[in-house]
Amino acid sequence: HHFRSRASMSWRDTLFIWRGRFRRRDTTYPGEDDPSFDWQGTWIGVDAGGTLKPDAPEMEAFAEKGLPEFDVRGSLDPDRTDRTEGFSGEYRSDPDRKGEPGVGWQLDQGVGVGLTWFDDDEHRIRVDGDDVFAVGRNAFGPFVSAGVASGYSFQKFAMGPEGLSSAPSTESSSRVVVLARRYLDEKDARATMRLDEWAAEAKRDRKNGVKPWNVPAMASEKKRASHATPATKKRRTAERP
Known part of the structure; x- marks a missing residue:
């Protein structure tokens, strides 16, 4: 009932609600990098402008044909994650995969060419128990996200003869992640927050039973910087290794 035609949407008054399976792969293969992930849906x-507090669409709505898709790929951030935490941790999309066909997210800009693929320049995702937070930016501006992870499935694949315990193996664990994205004005205080700062901000005012994207921190109104010290003015892209 709150859905609008894509053409008339204002970027910052719209919550973009992404839903799909978030899969993490750990492998014991020699020389293998940090755990990789993909999130598709x-x-x-x-x-969701002003004081509107939207519900997420029902689960079935996300399965409708013709919806814009997304496919995010990257790895666990080893500097910000304890490897033993199970599914929780900080993930970042792989900047080297920008422009790869079918990686990124689709949008119909209403100019007659249908769904087109776009990329995020940066997308960092933090899974904290059942809470999920993200920050990033792309051609349309900086954004913050808040949402939830649910369910859990686990698979293990051996890459050698059956029963050989020393054979390399891949463990794949997955959860369903629903994440609502809010685009921001460049001057918005949230636009420069690091992922840990944003997670603390989004958790702070949350009350039981309130959807994570309906907290005050996710509102469309511009947030003013409470203390503009030189440190907070740095663009958060400075986080890159």
Whole structure:
């Protein structure tokens, strides 16, 4: 009931709600990098300007044909994650995969060419128990996200003869992640927050039973910087290794 045609949406008054399976792969293969992840699904835009507090669309709505899709790929951030934490941790999309066909997210800009793939320049995701937070930026501006992880499935694949315990193996664990994205004005205080700062901000005012994207921190109104010290003015892209 809050859905608007894509063409009339204002970027910052819309919550972009992404839903799909988030899969993490750990492998014991020699020389293998940090655990990789992929997150694939569909997104729906919901009118959420001013004081509107939208519900996420029902689960079935995300399965409708013709919805814009997304496919995010990257790895666990080893500097910010304890490897023993199970599914929790900080993940970042792989900047080297920008422009790869079918990686990124789709959008119909209403100019007659249908769904087109776009990339995020930066996308960092933090899974903290069942809470999920993200920060990033792309051609449309900086954004913050908040959402939830649910369910759990686990698979293990051996890469050698059956029963050989020393054979390399891959463990794959996955959860369903629903994450609502809010685009921001460049001057918004949230636009320069690091992921840990944003997670603390988004958790702070949350009350039981309130959807993570309906907290005051996710509102469309511009947040003013409470203390603009030189340190907070740095663009958060400075986080890159």
